[in-house]
Amino acid sequence: MDITIRAARPREFEAVGELTAGAYLGDGLLDFGADDPYLAVLRDARRRAEHADLLVAVRPRGAGGGDGGDSAVLGTVTLAVHGGAYADIARPGEGEFRTLAVRPEARGRGVGEALVRACVERTRALGLERLVLSSQHRMYAAHRLYGRLGFVRTPDRDWCPIADVPLLTFALAMR
Secondary structure, X not given: OOOEEEEOOHHHHHHHHHHHHHHXXXXXXXXOHHHOOHHHHHHOHHHHHHHOEEEEEEOOOOOXXXXXXXXXXXXXXXXXXXXXXXXXXXXXXXXXXXXXXXXXXXXXXXXXXXXXXXXXXXXXXXXXXXXXXXXXOOOHHHHHHHHHOOOEEXXXXXXXXXXXXXXXXXXXXXX
16 A cells, blocks of 8 residues: 655644544543543644644555545554653653554555654654553554564553553664
8 A cells, every 4th residue: 555654734633633532442442432531632633743743644646545635544643752741651762652543444554564664763863762652452463563663572661551551561772
């Protein structure tokens, strides 16, 4: 699948937020379902774009994606750096990505991998030492992707954002 990774545009923020919330809700990743308070965070793409790099995967023009607007957004991810509003576990010299989401119909076509690779490239370009992330234990496909890309588990950094919601952590050293 031909895709382009770029910064989300303001006109896409609402669609990106709904894509992210829909992916987490649809995959059963929210412990409190439709009442989960994290849904508001997932939907707030505008705030993510204001405080971190909000990236989208889109179909390029001429590939059935129109002008790269709302209907062409296939996936999204947020990249933050240590000290930023969206960096939960990043330490000095580290980047952190979160809220990786891909439309169900675009899964298995390299969209998620392209988004993660873009985070790796940006982390290197920033001169950071490591890229880290947190993931729910049920995100098996994502864990396989991270392993293929060289991320390793960092159990000493696992954490719980709220009681009874454990998150696994992974890291990739920039060489």
